[in-house]
Amino acid sequence: MTAHRRISFQVVRDEVKRRIEARVWPQGSLLPTETQLAEEFNCARATVNRALRELADQGFVERKRKSGTRVKKEPRRQAKLEISLARQTVENQNATYRYALVERNLVNSPGWLTSQLNVEPGARVLHVICMHYADNRPFQFEERWINIQAVPEVEHADLNTSGPHEWLLNAAPFTDAEIAFCAISADGRLAEYMGTTTGTSMIQLERTTWKDGQPITFARMTHHPGFCVRTRY
Structure with missing residues (x-):
């Protein structure tokens, strides 16, 4: 069994986001399963789960139990919060x-x-x-x-x-x-x-x-x- 390397959820999140924006996965398409993504990135499934949760929070994907994760069809709006000293x-x-x-x-x-x-x-x-x-x-x-x-x-x-x-x-x-x-x-x-x-x-x-x-x-x-x-x- 191959050991999982220490890869951050941000790396997975950003690559999935890049593919969505590049239309590798167009709007409405079904993403690979968490297990498949974990195998591709050679990381823990929990790392993929956290990355997809963040993308769902940001409005890029929608997640439904037993139905998988899909790229959202509707436009997203994000609030911007300034981090001030x-x-x-x-x-x-x-x-x-x-x-x-x-x-x-x-x-x-x-x-x-x-x-x-x-x-x-x-x-x-x-x-x-x-x-x-x-x-x-x-x-x-x-x-x-x-x-x-x-x-x-x-x-x-x-x-x-x-x-x-x-x-x-x-x-x-x-x-x-x-x-x-x-x-x-x-x-x-x-x-x-x-x-x-x-x-x-x-x-x-x-x-x-x-x-x-x-x-x-x-x-x-x-x-x-x-x-x-x-x-x-």
Whole structure:
């Protein structure tokens, strides 16, 4: 039995998308099965499944149980979400921005992060906790894990005066990103940092980024109560 090489779902996603756009698989056509695609790309079926799920979310394909995956016939519309620095967002509100580094530690990747980033078990990551303020009021609590193998220079980077997101955009700009918005209730730690009470409803943004298929970072950004996210088609 041939072992599966470590191929990212982004590689499969992008190649399937390329074939759809090149009309290798025209609108309405049935795609090969997940098993067939996994054999072609020499990867796990779960990798293909995730790639097709993303393409379905993006409006390229539609998936039906027992019927397979088809290229969608109707035109797609995608919302565009700008990923802004906390500094830019605060200053765009005509407020004074302030940043504070809370913690910085080199750790071995815990199991959940190994799965999230698809890195080797026990891979070395930089764990960073920092705060962003607007007019000296808590604006965003940021917790981030950075893959040392992808960005080795971050191990000795100066993160005392500017945040890891800002540093990464200059040192290792990403090519792919996955974003999730979650409604959460503040626990004791979040409540303390954000100047609110335990149980307060807040918006938390989770973002994973890659550069040419290599995982760079996973971050959780929790915003102050009342924070609003807007996008447009």
